[in-house]
Amino acid sequence: MSPPTFAMAPDGIDPARVPTRTLHTGAKIPAIGLGTFGSDRFSAERVAEAVLGAIAVGYRHIDCASVYGNEASIGRSLQAAMDGGVPREELWITSKVWNDMHGPGDVLRSCTQSLKDLRLSYLDLYLVHWPFPNHHAPGVSVDSRDPHAVPYEHEAYMRTWRQMERLVEMGLVRHIGTSNMTLPKLELVLGDARIQPACNEMELHPHFQQAELFDFVLRHGMVPIGFCPIGSPTRPERDRTATDTVDIEDPVIVEIARRLGVHPPVVCVQWAVQRGQVPIPFSVHRHEYLANLECTVSTPLSDSDMGALAGIDKNCRLIKGQVFLWEGARGWEDLWDPERRIVSE
């Protein structure tokens, strides 16, 4: 396979204009990234092509994960961008350790594999993808269960976290962070971590604003990275339930989009950046990922639009995590510590 070629796009956005957020180390993370979870819709090659196209139009932050099964292809795009003149220091590359790699020595193994696949000598951010060691085969139905699945166990999580800290000490990753956490779990981790989480990746979109956790994350010096920023409108059927709402059909979003002459997804992205989270919208379509980047440097939403958007929260979690449930759990809500107490059995 011949290596992809790279050139900056004349109609792109100067990356220096894209806002950034400052982390506890003083490092700056671009305020928008490109998601790379192609699910069962897009091949690794298609996602990797979008990564190259996104860097060409001015993205510098790419949200990867070993479980997305496309890091080796994305690595070819990153290599092409760097060979084409994009300095490594300009890029912000995140990856995540999957749930089946929490055991002794596994975190280093997983990180080393991601670095090899992504063709990098260090990651900017490495996340614990989920706080459970529970896993499942890709693409299974939401009813399938891992017979070995267990609830959150703090000592076990901290053993994984110590391995994450070691990666920072080894210079393999610059920052470490959490994902799919709840407030009580984060409280425990913050109390016991030697190296604090720099970021918490969490589901955030206008219909799921998670105000309490969002404020907690900011208050404790972490940057919230928001996944499914558009409400993941094209997620697989198996990930939908009858009560899910659709952000981009919300009359408030539709009306703001109509008035500004943009598509509703762009309003979701602009709201996210302006609220202070780092959205990581996914798209393989150039006009979409370019529009998502453009809105970060265009006229801000008015206070009245931001106020209206703050008012449409529906507490509608889309990524419920059913497949991670353990024997005896009451339902997916248990993964998210409903009463602000960790559900441990």
Ligand SMILES: NC(=O)c1ccc[n+]([C@@H]2O[C@H](COP(=O)([O-])OP(=O)(O)OC[C@H]3O[C@@H](n4cnc5c(N)ncnc54)[C@H](OP(=O)(O)O)[C@@H]3O)[C@@H](O)[C@H]2O)c1
């Ligand atoms: N940490 C975690 O556990 C976790 C969990 C979930 C996701 N993530 C990350 O978050 C990323 C984003 O989440 P997501 O992909 O589920 O949802 P999303 O970004 O909310 O939605 C993506 C979909 O929105 C559509 N879209 C994007 N920009 C658009 C635009 N400007 N106009 C019209 N449509 C647009 C695209 O549809 P079409 O493809 O039809 O164009 C795309 O497939 C993932 O790729 C992944 O990197 C992390």
